[in-house]
Amino acid sequence: MGKSKIQLLLPSLIFWAIALFVTAVFCWILSDIVWHGVGQISWEFLTAAPRNAGREGGIAPILVSTCLILGVCMAVSLPLGVGTAILLSEFTNAESLFGRLVRRSLDVLAGVPSIVFGLFGNAFFSIKLGLGFSILSGGLTLACMVLPILIRSTEAGFRAVPADYRLGAAALGLSRTTTIRKLLLPAATPGLIVGLVLGIGRAIAETAALIFTSGYVDRMPESLLDSGRSLSIHIFDLSMNVAGGDNNAYASALVLLILLILVNGMATWTTQFWLARRITRS
Numbered sequence: 001m002g003k004s005k006i007q008l009l010l011p012s013l014i015f016w017a018i019a020l021f022v023t024a025v026f027c028w029i030l031s032d033i034v035w036h037g038v039g040q041i042s043w044e045f046l047t048a049a050p051r052n053a054g055r056e057g058g059i060a061p062i063l064v065s066t067c068l069i070l071g072v073c074m075a076v077s078l079p080l081g082v083g084t085a086i087l088l089s090e091f092t093n094a095e096s097l098f099g100r101l102v103r104r105s106l107d108v109l110a111g112v113p114s115i116v117f118g119l120f121g122n123a124f125f126s127i128k129l130g131l132g133f134s135i136l137s138g139g140l141t142l143a144c145m146v147l148p149i150l151i152r153s154t155e156a157g158f159r160a161v162p163a164d165y166r167l168g169a170a171a172l173g174l175s176r177t178t179t180i181r182k183l184l185l186p187a188a189t190p191g192l193i194v195g196l197v198l199g200i201g202r203a204i205a206e207t208a209a210l211i212f213t214s215g216y217v218d219r220m221p222e223s224l225l226d227s228g229r230s231l232s233i234h235i236f237d238l239s240m241n242v243a244g245g246d247n248n249a250y251a252s253a254l255v256l257l258i259l260l261i262l263v264n265g266m267a268t269w270t271t272q273f274w275l276a277r278r279i280t281r282s
Helices: 002-040 043-047 060-090 097-110 114-128 135-159 163-171 176-187 189-204 231-240 246-281
Strands: none
Touching: 002 246, 043 060, 060 097, 060 135, 060 176, 060 189, 060 231, 060 246, 097 135, 114 135, 135 189, 163 176, 176 189, 189 246, 231 246
């Protein structure tokens, strides 16, 4: 009896140990960034332009460029991702050749290294379309990276909706469009939130792809066609290429973490608020 209890408890102990180890590593990294970076953050740091190759000054242009790149990425990837997920889950047979090819392609794209996306974005958006090193090129490249994650998670959310929802809507005489918009989309919101959060997390911390598309320029952008340096590139440049830039690199990393938490929280709150309004109106 004692041996059987140990065999039952052993997998749980292993899982708990792995979870605690991952949490400890995360807390160690976070505490190191906070310890070295919190003393450098001030209102001037957030509102001033970088000086002396980033050793002095702030990150105001960097923050603006990061937000613009992320905005372009989400504005392009969100409608395309949700639309493709609806096509795959509601209008395509799961066993059809087209559906299997698209899903396999998305799975392959999700595992492609970011540097490959950067080279593609440079060749297609920057050179072929003539956008050059610009915020628009960087945002469109990040959208290509985010789409596979967003599509697959949103499709999983739609497929998780019980078939009774669709049968009930058909029995009431609702059109396919109304069923998707009024019933299935709110029910699939958890999958959409997961894809959105994962996509934002990958996009906001991306470095390799943006080096070849948005560029290194650290001045304040005046339009989407201007080059702009993201926070991740700024951190990389300060820590690798600028002697004496470690303090501002730590501070920029802490700002990046805070921005990631705020954007993810805002995305989750906005989606839940929209869902609550749709349910209330219904």
